[in-house]
Amino acid sequence: MTTVEHAVGATGASGRIGLNRQSITGLVFGLLGIALLAGVAPAISGNSRRFNFEPPPDPAGIGFHPPTWVVAIGVLFLLTAVLGFAPPEARRWASPARLLSALAVIPLLLVLSLALSDNPSTNIVNLFNESLVLATPLALGATTGLWCERSGIINIGIEGTMLAGAGIGYMTYATIGDAQSTGWLWFSILISVLAGGLVAALLAVLSIRFGVNQIVGGVVINLFALGLTGFLRSEVIVKTGITTGVGTSEFGLPLLSEIPVIGDQLFRGKPIYWMMYLVVIGTWLVMFRTPWGLRVRSCGENPHAAETLGVNVVRIRYQSVILGGLIAGLAGAWFSMESQTRFEDNMTNAAGFIALAALIFGKWTPWGAFGGALLFGFSRALGTRLQFLGVEVSGFEIPSEFLQALPFIVTLVVVAGAVGRSIPPAAAGQPFQRSK
Amino acid sequence: MLEVEGITKAFPGVVANDDVSLTLNQGEIHCLLGENGAGKSTLVNMVFGLYRPDQGTIKVRGEEVHFEDSGDAIARGIGMVHQHFQLIPVFTVAENIILGNEVTKGAFLDLDSARRQIDSLAERYGLAVDPDATVGDLSVGEQQRVELVKALFRDADILILDEPTAVLTPGEVDDFFGVVESLTGQGKSIIFITHKLREVLAVADRITVLRAGQVVGTATAEGATQQSLANLMVGRDVVFRVDKAEADPGAPVLRTQDLRVADDRGVETVTGFDVEVRAGEIFGIAGVEGNGQRELVEAICGMRPTAGGRVEMLGQETTDWSPRKINELGVAHVPENRSKHGVVAQYTIADNLVLNRYHHRKFSQRGVRNTGAINAEAQELVEQFDVRTPGVDAVIDTLSGGNQQKVIVARELTGDLKALVVAQPTRGLDVGSIEFIHRKIIELRDRGVAVLLVSAELDEILSLSDRIGVLYRGRLAGTVNAADATREELGLLMATGSSEGQR
Numbered sequence A: 001m002t003t004v005e006h007a008v009g010a011t012g013a014s015g016r017i018g019l020n021r022q023s024i025t026g027l028v029f030g031l032l033g034i035a036l037l038a039g040v041a042p043a044i045s046g047n048s049r050r051f052n053f054e055p056p057p058d059p060a061g062i063g064f065h066p067p068t069w070v071v072a073i074g075v076l077f078l079l080t081a082v083l084g085f086a087p088p089e090a091r092r093w094a095s096p097a098r099l100l101s102a103l104a105v106i107p108l109l110l111v112l113s114l115a116l117s118d119n120p121s122t123n124i125v126n127l128f129n130e131s132l133v134l135a136t137p138l139a140l141g142a143t144t145g146l147w148c149e150r151s152g153i154i155n156i157g158i159e160g161t162m163l164a165g166a167g168i169g170y171m172t173y174a175t176i177g178d179a180q181s182t183g184w185l186w187f188s189i190l191i192s193v194l195a196g197g198l199v200a201a202l203l204a205v206l207s208i209r210f211g212v213n214q215i216v217g218g219v220v221i222n223l224f225a226l227g228l229t230g231f232l233r234s235e236v237i238v239k240t241g242i243t244t245g246v247g248t249s250e251f252g253l254p255l256l257s258e259i260p261v262i263g264d265q266l267f268r269g270k271p272i273y274w275m276m277y278l279v280v281i282g283t284w285l286v287m288f289r290t291p292w293g294l295r296v297r298s299c300g301e302n303p304h305a306a307e308t309l310g311v312n313v314v315r316i317r318y319q320s321v322i323l324g325g326l327i328a329g330l331a332g333a334w335f336s337m338e339s340q341t342r343f344e345d346n347m348t349n350a351a352g353f354i355a356l357a358a359l360i361f362g363k364w365t366p367w368g369a370f371g372g373a374l375l376f377g378f379s380r381a382l383g384t385r386l387q388f389l390g391v392e393v394s395g396f397e398i399p400s401e402f403l404q405a406l407p408f409i410v411t412l413v414v415v416a417g418a419v420g421r422s423i424p425p426a427a428a429g430q431p432f433q434r435s436k
Numbered sequence B: 001m002l003e004v005e006g007i008t009k010a011f012p013g014v015v016a017n018d019d020v021s022l023t024l025n026q027g028e029i030h031c032l033l034g035e036n037g038a039g040k041s042t043l044v045n046m047v048f049g050l051y052r053p054d055q056g057t058i059k060v061r062g063e064e065v066h067f068e069d070s071g072d073a074i075a076r077g078i079g080m081v082h083q084h085f086q087l088i089p090v091f092t093v094a095e096n097i098i099l100g101n102e103v104t105k106g107a108f109l110d111l112d113s114a115r116r117q118i119d120s121l122a123e124r125y126g127l128a129v130d131p132d133a134t135v136g137d138l139s140v141g142e143q144q145r146v147e148l149v150k151a152l153f154r155d156a157d158i159l160i161l162d163e164p165t166a167v168l169t170p171g172e173v174d175d176f177f178g179v180v181e182s183l184t185g186q187g188k189s190i191i192f193i194t195h196k197l198r199e200v201l202a203v204a205d206r207i208t209v210l211r212a213g214q215v216v217g218t219a220t221a222e223g224a225t226q227q228s229l230a231n232l233m234v235g236r237d238v239v240f241r242v243d244k245a246e247a248d249p250g251a252p253v254l255r256t257q258d259l260r261v262a263d264d265r266g267v268e269t270v271t272g273f274d275v276e277v278r279a280g281e282i283f284g285i286a287g288v289e290g291n292g293q294r295e296l297v298e299a300i301c302g303m304r305p306t307a308g309g310r311v312e313m314l315g316q317e318t319t320d321w322s323p324r325k326i327n328e329l330g331v332a333h334v335p336e337n338r339s340k341h342g343v344v345a346q347y348t349i350a351d352n353l354v355l356n357r358y359h360h361r362k363f364s365q366r367g368v369r370n371t372g373a374i375n376a377e378a379q380e381l382v383e384q385f386d387v388r389t390p391g392v393d394a395v396i397d398t399l400s401g402g403n404q405q406k407v408i409v410a411r412e413l414t415g416d417l418k419a420l421v422v423a424q425p426t427r428g429l430d431v432g433s434i435e436f437i438h439r440k441i442i443e444l445r446d447r448g449v450a451v452l453l454v455s456a457e458l459d460e461i462l463s464l465s466d467r468i469g470v471l472y473r474g475r476l477a478g479t480v481n482a483a484d485a486t487r488e489e490l491g492l493l494m495a496t497g498s499s500e501g502q503r
Helices: A002-014 A021-043 A066-084 A094-116 A124-150 A158-177 A182-209 A214-240 A271-289 A291-301 A303-308 A313-339 A351-361 A366-389 A400-419 B040-047 B070-075 B093-098 B111-125 B140-153 B170-185 B197-203 B226-234 B293-300 B323-328 B338-342 B349-353 B371-384 B401-412 B431-446 B458-464 B487-496
Strands: A049-052 A061-064 A121-123 B002-011 B014-024 B029-034 B055-060 B063-065 B078-081 B158-162 B189-194 B206-211 B214-220 B252-262 B268-278 B282-286 B306-313 B331-334 B419-423 B450-454 B467-472 B475-481
Touching: A021 A066, A021 A094, A049 A094, A049 A124, A061 A066, A066 A094, A094 A121, A094 A366, A121 A124, A124 A158, A124 A271, A124 A291, A124 A313, A124 A351, A124 A366, A158 A182, A158 A214, A158 A313, A158 A351, A182 A214, A182 A313, A271 A291, A271 A313, A271 A366, A291 A303, A291 A313, A303 A313, A313 A351, A351 A366, A366 A400, B002 B040, B014 B029, B014 B040, B014 B055, B014 B214, B029 B040, B029 B197, B029 B226, B040 B158, B040 B189, B070 B078, B078 B140, B093 B111, B093 B140, B111 B140, B111 B170, B140 B170, B170 B189, B170 B197, B189 B197, B197 B226, B206 B226, B214 B226, B226 B431, B252 B293, B252 B419, B252 B450, B268 B293, B268 B306, B268 B450, B268 B475, B282 B431, B282 B458, B282 B487, B293 B306, B293 B419, B293 B450, B323 B331, B331 B401, B338 B401, B349 B371, B349 B401, B371 B401, B401 B431, B419 B431, B431 B450, B431 B458, B450 B458, B458 B487, B467 B487, B475 B487
Parallel strands: A049 A121, B029 B189, B029 B206, B078 B158, B158 B189, B282 B450, B282 B467, B331 B419, B419 B450
Antiparallel strands: A049 A061, B002 B014, B002 B055, B055 B063, B206 B214, B252 B268, B252 B306, B467 B475
């Protein structure tokens, strides 16, 4: 980053063209735009395609001509590139243009994959809904990270906390509810949440009480949870013989789910999914609108200043980390009792780490983190969708592993340019010693 | 209002306060004077509840108190403005002020009524602050006002100000004294910590002098002089005027032409700087901080790319040379930011002393350091420069600021010097160390070295320099001979960039 900053300095001072982030982003968009206009648009099939808004038969939707869309988005990219190098008066348009271009990557991916596939249509409302559902554990995990880091504790143990919640919750459900009873299901979800809180409390004790390096503490949590849940699965869950059961069930929001075409797809969902929204909204309210939230944020920025004002930094940090753990426990319950009703080893499959990426991507704000989670949720949903569509490039079918990874790569690269640098809470990761 | 009796506080290895007593009357400004490490901050931190005394009692309004944390002290009406501001840069002014004492409506923060309370306090005490500004964007002077409002917001009657003027420009210091007067005028009592003697005499009603953790004297402002206070502080006679002979300038050594430099944000802060420093003279650069001093020094020493113009040393163009190449020409640099550019905090004193020469044949052969030679050299420099340390293999971070600065000066002033660039050489140091470093700089000048001195302390500039230039908005607003310069003339140049005082 330092070299880049120096380059900015040089440009600002003398008008020499330096390679800063803006101009690199501009360059990337420029090259993409040229590639789209000159390479992609003429090459792809001119046959009309359709975006559907509901499942078959006879779905509503819109038809479109793929090359036209590719050209339009290509022109937008070129414009963004040009604005990046425009005289200062026009520069103020450069930043919104970058954002717009970054967002345009999503329709571009959809249009391209449909144009390259032998399917003439796909349901995009349903794709959007899948994105939201897959974003659930990511948004919850990112909120966990938000509470921890805003209070000054870096938590890379989110993954393990979720996994512990998933495993212990399902174990409870299988052993005492036979994975069949709704009452025990809710009890087990509560156990998941508490398990998450307990694991987080362990991290809190390690990092606050004993001043263990927080990264190391997080790694320990992840390894511990992996081992513990693996053990519980083979020794307890498997022995009950109950490998699956009845999970949470969908319900529709009143009124909203009655909206024609999209209502039934977007406003029906399962309870933990809906709770995710409540958690994000609640986090935003508590963190930014209440005295306690103000204190939490102060502990993550300058704990010594907080201390001089009589804020009990140690207590606040314990509270925030444990609150975060409870949320991660809920995310764990999503894996083993909502998304699926069973428990597998390493079931969370790096969701905790992707949640951290979403948090950073969202610049340590609740809505930004939610946006990041949504983006990664979309990437997952799209990756799966691309496999169904069977995308071919000049007769060669692209391997599914690559298709699953592709949306992540594209969105990350492009959006990194548009979102820019994010600055963590100043005291995140720093142990706090009370004055004596 | 406040009585401290027989307070003792020991930290591992040092007794920071030894049987210290102090009283503060209502409406009084009580100055606490002492060198760095004399125990001033320790004492007030106990009064403010951050530390707990080992022995002794603290009474507030006649009542004995035992503070568990600063929340208890705040509840008793004690407020403190710390030397290093305890502010949260990303919060707004209002958020900083209410933190820990939040104004609420139901469960939620009530920033509107907080704003109104802040505005009314600001008006009452003449402390203009904008509640919605982000603290990180404010100037140092404004941040200090936020700190004061923060204390007043908590209804503090006893205000502890820890070195409040260290960070202010001369103009801001005058404003600040105005504020202090208006505070005591409205019944507040103030403990004022400083080591600047001029200020003590300007504001204090009574003065307590600490040395090595003990009270060595108490005086009223009327009876004291700068000399008497300094002697008390240091424990021996202090020479104030730097004795120096008339300069005997030789050939030009360091020259810049139309030098332009940008800061980290890309804004040009040095905007066409021309100077010529000759052998055997000290050229002092005065100016309010933030007028391009940092960028100027860094560009001359090769630490920051220039944006235009040229730098010449000893007749060669050295623009944008690497710091080492410039150093090897015989140009030494004592940087402004001691901990960031001056020392490697985790290295030993010996290693820090050879940072610029570790690769010389004398100290390393075939890529292996010769620790024997390094330690011997370090031992000699430590003695020569009077660095107070348990040994040359101590980690430098364990030394006080003054001793760290002596290490830097020792390192930079050793060798065959032609030119020396020093920035803020005595910032935060006590009288004894300042005296020592000043003497060294003069010695160097007398040996024919060209010295470029950048300092925010006008007194330092006036007492050391042979010629003085005032840096204003990135260029020299005027150059005067030190012998003819007056504080008033320089102050005007610093504030307005012109000796007529027009903007």
